[in-house]
Amino acid sequence: MKKSYLMKIYNLIQFLGTFFLLSIIFTLIIKLLRKNLINLGESLPLPNQLFQFIEQILRILYVTNLLIPSLIFVLLLQEVFLRLINDSLINLGKSIIGTLRFRKFLKQYQKAPVNDSDNYMLPKNEVILKFNKEVRKSVIDLTNKQLKLLIKIPKEAQSQKILKEYEGQIKEHISSLYPDYLISTFERNKFNLWLIGTKSK
Numbered sequence: 575m576k577k578s579y580l581m582k583i584y585n586l587i588q589f590l591g592t593f594f595l596l597s598i599i600f601t602l603i604i605k606l607l608r609k610n611l612i613n614l615g616e617s618l619p620l621p622n623q624l625f626q627f628i629e630q631i632l633r634i635l636y637v638t639n640l641l642i643p644s645l646i647f648v649l650l651l652q653e654v655f656l657r658l659i660n661d662s663l664i665n666l667g668k669s670i671i672g673t674l675r676f677r678k679f680l681k682q683y684q685k686a687p688v689n690d691s692d693n694y695m696l697p698k699n700e701v702i703l704k705f706n707k708e709v710r711k712s713v714i715d716l717t718n719k720q721l722k723l724l725i726k727i728p729k730e731a732q733s734q735k736i737l738k739e740y741e742g743q744i745k746e747h748i749s750s751l752y753p754d755y756l757i758s759t760f761e762r763n764k765f766n767l768w769l770i771g772t773k774s775k
Contacts, residue, residue, distance in 0.1 A: 575768045577724065578715045578722060579652060580666070580713065581715055583649050583650075590646050593642060597635055601639060604631055604632055607628065608628050611625070660717075665718065668716045672716060675751075676748075680712065680740070682706055702733075704728050704730050705728050705733040707728075708727065708728040708729075712726060718773065720755075720771065721757075721770065721771030722768070722770060723748060724766060724768060725744075726766065745759075754774060756774045757771045
């Protein structure tokens with residue numbers, strides 16, 4: 575089974591978008607810090623090297639804040655172009671929203687035992703953590719003719735067992751969200767699990 579272009583770039587774009595948001599927040603914090611230091615410098619002598627260092631950081635952040643959206647735009651441009659020619663931009667939006675909803679649906683939560691102590695710390699459940707790490711890479715690609723769902727299979731046996739137990743619910747969930755598609759059975763290819771739907775109307 576071959577990945578679509580959207581499946582190849584989705585996680586990268588999500589990472590770049592998160593990095594861009596953090597960069598914007600960090601830029602605002604540094605600018606606020608610079609403003610406070612300037613006000614403080616009026617009453618206390620501060621080394622010029624400190625202001626030069628802050629200005630250098632801001633220059634790097636300004637470049638980063640310009641490059642990341644440009645890179646996201648370039649990555650999305652081909653997908654938008656392909657959708658305009660062969661499909662629909664509406665399906666691109668549905669694919670993005672559907673992927674986010676599916677990842678939320680598949681995410682597992684550790685069941686916490688009841689404990690009255692405020693200092694009680696839960697041990698990390700490595701099985702669930704590794705399961706969630708892999709299924710966060712799942713992508714739905716929706717077109718006028720076909721639906722593709724790609725789920726990354728965890729490498730650990732216990733995490734794979736969780737996914738296996740949920741296969742029926744996953745298929746039912748996808749079928750209910752996209753009733754216009756006839757959903758096939760799961761197909762496994764190495765550490766990828768595929769679910770294909772064909773437009774019925």
